Amino acid sequence: MNIIEVQNLKRVYRATNGVIRRTTKEIVAVDDLSFDIKEGELFGLLGPNGAGKTTSVKVLATLLIPDAGQVRVKGLDIVKDANEVRKEIGFIFGGERGLYWRLSGNDNLRYFASLYHVAPEISKKRIPYLLELVGLKGRGDERVQGYSRGMKQRLHVARTLLHDPDILFLDEPTIGLDPVGAREFRDVIRNLQSEKKTILLTTHYMFEADSLSDRVAVIDKGLIVALDTPSALKKHVRDLSVVEIETFGIAPNVVEEIRKLPFVDSLSTREQDHRQILHVQTERGAEAVPDLMASLEGMRVGRVTVREPTLEDAYVRLVGGKA
Amino acid sequence: MKLKNLITYWRTALTVAEITLRHQWNDSFILFAILVQPMIIAILALFMLRDLGGEYAMFVVVGSGLTGLWSSLLFISGNSINNERRQGTLESLVALPTPFEVIIFGKNLANVVQSLISMSSSYILAALLFGYTLKMVSPLLFVGSVIISIFAFISFGLVIAPLFIIYRGIQQWQNAMEFPVYILAGFLFPIAMLPNWTTPISYVLPPYWAARALHETSTGTGDTEKIFFAWSMMLLFSVIDLFIASKLFKFMLYKARVDATLETV
Numbered sequence: 048m049n050i051i052e053v054q055n056l057k058r059v060y061r062a063t064n065g066v067i068r069r070t071t072k073e074i075v076a077v078d079d080l081s082f083d084i085k086e087g088e089l090f091g092l093l094g095p096n097g098a099g100k101t102t103s104v105k106v107l108a109t110l111l112i113p114d115a116g117q118v119r120v121k122g123l124d125i126v127k128d129a130n131e132v133r134k135e136i137g138f139i140f141g142g143e144r145g146l147y148w149r150l151s152g153n154d155n156l157r158y159f160a161s162l163y164h165v166a167p168e169i170s171k172k173r174i175p176y177l178l179e180l181v182g183l184k185g186r187g188d189e190r191v192q193g194y195s196r197g198m199k200q201r202l203h204v205a206r207t208l209l210h211d212p213d214i215l216f217l218d219e220p221t222i223g224l225d226p227v228g229a230r231e232f233r234d235v236i237r238n239l240q241s242e243k244k245t246i247l248l249t250t251h252y253m254f255e256a257d258s259l260s261d262r263v264a265v266i267d268k269g270l271i272v273a274l275d276t277p278s279a280l281k282k283h284v285r286d287l288s289v290v291e292i293e294t295f296g297i298a299p300n301v302v303e304e305i306r307k308l309p310f311v312d313s314l315s316t317r318e319q320d321h322r323q324i325l326h327v328q329t330e331r332g333a334e335a336v337p338d339l340m341a342s343l344e345g346m347r348v349g350r351v352t353v354r355e356p357t358l359e360d361a362y363v364r365l366v367g368g369k370a
Numbered sequence: 371m372k373l374k375n376l377i378t379y380w381r382t383a384l385t386v387a388e389i390t391l392r393h394q395w396n397d398s399f400i401l402f403a404i405l406v407q408p409m410i411i412a413i414l415a416l417f418m419l420r421d422l423g424g425e426y427a428m429f430v431v432v433g434s435g436l437t438g439l440w441s442s443l444l445f446i447s448g449n450s451i452n453n454e455r456r457q458g459t460l461e462s463l464v465a466l467p468t469p470f471e472v473i474i475f476g477k478n479l480a481n482v483v484q485s486l487i488s489m490s491s492s493y494i495l496a497a498l499l500f501g502y503t504l505k506m507v508s509p510l511l512f513v514g515s516v517i518i519s520i521f522a523f524i525s526f527g528l529v530i531a532p533l534f535i536i537y538r539g540i541q542q543w544q545n546a547m548e549f550p551v552y553i554l555a556g557f558l559f560p561i562a563m564l565p566n567w568t569t570p571i572s573y574v575l576p577p578y579w580a581a582r583a584l585h586e587t588s589t590g591t592g593d594t595e596k597i598f599f600a601w602s603m604m605l606l607f608s609v610i611d612l613f614i615a616s617k618l619f620k621f622m623l624y625k626a627r628v629d630a631t632l633e634t635v
Binding site for chain 1: 385389468473627
C-alpha cells in the first residue's frame with residue numbers, strides 16, 4: 048500500500064531584483080516529479096546539489112506549497128490537509144539548527160512534546176526512552192550548546208520521534224558527522240526501519256543509500272532519472288569498469304579532453320588533500336589505462352586502480368558525471 | 371473551535387511560556403528592556419515630580435512598569451518570529467500540529483508576565499530610594515486590570531509580530547514606535563496634558579486603556595464605571611486584535627510557504 052504519493056510535482060523559486068525595473072528570475076527546483084513510497088519502506092532520494100531533493104522533502108513536510116502536481120501523505124493532501132499531515136510525520140533537516148541551544152536536551156524535548164500534543168504523563172516516560180534510543184542517556188540535563196554536532200543530530204531524531212510518527216523525512220541527516228557519528232546514526236535509522244517506520248532519506252553518501260534503502264530514486268534538475276532497488280540500479284553499470292587515477296594539479300581542460308575520449312562512458316573528479324581523483328567509467332576496463340595515461344603525459348600521477356562499479360558509479364552515470 | 375482543542379492549546383501555550391522564560395533568562399537585552407530601562411525612567415520621573423507627593427509616586431510606579439511592558443511587547447514579541455527564523459527553529463515550529471499563533475501567544479504571555487517585574491522593581495525603588503509610602507487604593511480592581519491588560523497586550527502583540535514579517539517596512543519604524551506610545555498612552559502623565567488632536571490616537575491604542583485602568587485602580591482617580599469601561603475597551607480591542615491576528619498569521623504562513631522564506635531572513 049502506498050503511503051506517500053507524489054504526482055507531477057513542480058516547484059519553482061522566484062527571485063525579484065531591482066527597484067525601478069523589477070525583474071523576476073525563475074528557478075525550477077522540481078519539475079514533474081512522480082514517485083510513490085510504500086508503507087514501511089525506506090526510500091532513498093539521491094541527486095547532485097540543486098537537484099531538488101530538499102525542495103521535495105520540504106513540500107512533503109508541508110513547508111513549501113507546490114506550483115503544480117499533487118502530493119498525498121496517508122491519503123491526505125499536503126496543502127488542503129496540512130495540519131492533519133503534520134500529525135503523521137516527523138522530519139529532520141541536516142545540520143545543527145532547529146534546536147534551542149540555551150536549553151537542555153530535556154527541555155527541548157519537553158517543549159516539542161507539548162507542541163506535538165503529547166500528554167505530559169506520556170512524555171515523562173517517552174523522553175528518557177528516546178534519549179536512550181539515540182544514545183544520549185545521561186546527557187539530557189546538559190545545555191544543547193555543549194553538545195557535539197553528532198549529539199545535536201541525535202537529539203533531532205529524538206525530537207522527531209516524540210509523537211511516534213509513522214512517516215519520517217530525513218534530509219541529509221548524516222551531513223557533517225564524523226565517520227563514527229555517521230555510523231551510529233545509521234544504526235538509529237536501522238532501528239527505525241525495524242519498527243516499520245516509512246522513511247524518506249536524502250543523502251549524498253551512496254554507500255548509505257545502498258546499505259539502508261529498499262528503493263532509490265535518482266533525481267537531476269528536478270526530474271527522476273532512475274528509480275529502482277540499489278541492486279537493480281547497479282545493473283545500469285554492470286557492463287562497465289571504473290578506472291581511478293590519482294593526479295596532482297590536473298588542469299580542467301585536460302579533464303575535459305579525457306571526458307571526450309571515445310571509450311570514456313562518464314567521468315567525475317573528487318578533490319582530496321591537494322589531489323584530484325579521476326573516476327573514469329569505461330567498458331574497456333584495464334585496457335583503457337594506457338590510453339588514459341597517454342592523455343596525462345607530463346603530469347604527476349599517483350596510484351591507478353581498476354575496480355567493479357558501485358551504486359555511486361551508477362549514480363554518476365545517471366546524472367552525467369557531475370558528482 | 372472545540373473545547374478540547376482550547377484546553378490543549380491553553381496547556382501548550384503555558385508550556386511555551388515556561389520554556390520561553392527559561393530560554394530568555396540569560397538574555398541581557400531582555401533584562402535591559404524589562405528591568406534597567408523602566409528603572410531609569412522611574413528614577414527620572416520620580417526626581418522630576420518629587421514635589422507632587424506620594425500619590426504621584428504610585429502613578430510613576432505603574433507608568434514605568436507599563437513602559438517595560440510596551441518595550442517588551444514591541445521588541446521581544448515583535449521580533450519573536452524573526453528570532454525563531456534566525457535560530458533556525460521556525461521551520462520546526464511551523465510544521466507542527468499546534469497552530470503557530472498559539473506558540474506566539476505563549477511567547478507573548480511569557481514576555482508580558484516577565485515585564486511585570488519592571489512594575490515591581492519600580493515599586494521597590496520608589497519605596498526604598500525615595501521613601502514614599504505607596505498605597506494601592508483598589509487592590510482587587512487593580513489585579514483585575516492587570517489580568518485584562520495582560521490579555522490585551524498579548525492580543526496586540528499577536529498583531530505586531532506577523533505585521534513586522536509581512537511588511538518589513540513597518541519594522542524599520544520599531545524604535546520610533548517606543549516613546550510615542552509611552553506618551554500617547556498616558557503611561558507617565560495624563561493624556562489631558564497633550565493637544566486635543568492626539569486624543570483619538572490614544573483611544574485606538576490598547577495600551578492607553580490598560581494604562582487608564584491600572585492608574586485609576588492604583589491611585590483611586592476613577593470610579594468603578596470608568597474602570598469597567600476601560601476593561602470593556604481592552605476586551606473589545608483584544609477580540610478585534612485576535613481576529614486580525616488570525617488573518618495575518620494565515621496570510622504570513624501561506625506567503626512564506628509560497629515564497630520559501632521560512633528559513634531565510
